[in-house]
Amino acid sequence: QQRSIHIDHYRQEDHRQLYEICLRTGDSGEDATGIYQDPDLLGHLYLGAYLQHSPELARVLRSPEGLAVGYCVGVADTTAFERWCEQHWWPQLRRRYPLPVQEDESADARLIRKIHNPPRTTQPWLAEHPAHLHIDLLPEAQGGGNGAKLLRSVLAALTEAGAAGVHLGVGARNVRAIGFYEHMGLRTLEHLPWGLTMGTRLTV
Numbered sequence: 001q002q003r004s005i006h007i008d009h010y011r012q013e014d015h016r017q018l019y020e021i022c023l024r025t026g027d028s029g030e031d032a033t034g035i036y037q038d039p040d041l042l043g044h045l046y047l048g049a050y051l052q053h054s055p056e057l058a059r060v061l062r063s064p065e066g067l068a069v070g071y072c073v074g075v076a077d078t079t080a081f082e083r084w085c086e087q088h089w090w091p092q093l094r095r096r097y098p099l100p101v102q103e104d105e106s107a108d109a110r111l112i113r114k115i116h117n118p119p120r121t122t123q124p125w126l127a128e129h130p131a132h133l134h135i136d137l138l139p140e141a142q143g144g145g146n147g148a149k150l151l152r153s154v155l156a157a158l159t160e161a162g163a164a165g166v167h168l169g170v171g172a173r174n175v176r177a178i179g180f181y182e183h184m185g186l187r188t189l190e191h192l193p194w195g196l197t198m199g200t201r202l203t204v
């Protein structure tokens with residue numbers, strides 16, 4: 001056991017706790033508990049596939065007691081990942097969560113529609129930024145450089161995996177994360193109705 005908060009590789013036993021962190025940071029960085037009836041939907045969309053597809057690239061921030069208090073997940077090749085999801089990730093979820101009726105405007109229905117119609121990344125900047133990632137720390141783990149260390153660790157893993165650049169999507173309301181990414185040297189690649197795509201080139 002280590003005496004301080006530290007970065008570790010992902011282990012299968014972390015799975016449940018990481019889904020919990022995804023929910024507790026899922027409303028533009030704030031707690032999304034109570035917004036969704038099904039607490040696992042956010043994890044199914046933004047976490048689970050990464051853990052299954054590229055567990056070796058996932059990093060966990062652990063408390064001194066060894067409990068996961070943050071994570072960063074990524075894939076080196078977004079196009080290959082999206083193809084893999086179409087074959088191995090979405091089909092079982094589509095069976096489990098049937099397409100909601102048109103009148104259903106609930107928060108859950110909005111996410112379930114994404115399971116049935118996930119966005120495909122085809123923008124021109126993808127060629128130079130083929131990897132992508134998600135990072136989430138619980139409030140008690142935020143600050144003090146923890147996010148920076150976790151992000152650097154996954155950027156190094158993506159570089160080692162051969163990715164020439166990385167992108168990520170961040171909601172316009174998440175001003176803290178946008179400031180953090182700018183501070184970490186990422187630049188805006190694209191403005192979207194809901195936020196920004198940011199990215200950086202990776203060098204060995």
Ligand code: ACO
Pocket residue numbers: 025028029030133134135136137138141142143144145146147148149168169170171174175176177178179180183184
């Ligand atoms: N503006 C300017 N600089 C900032 C900002 C900001 N808003 N936030 C942090 N920084 C700077 C810090 O001052 C620090 O600088 P220093 O190293 O020179 O002293 C550096 O960035 C690193 O900051 P950390 O303390 O490592 O930041 P933190 O641990 O809070 O991690 C993160 C940032 C990942 C956004 C964290 O707050 C978090 O998980 N928030 C909730 C979930 C979330 O919003 N995730 C992002 C969703 S988008 C996506 O995953 C693609």
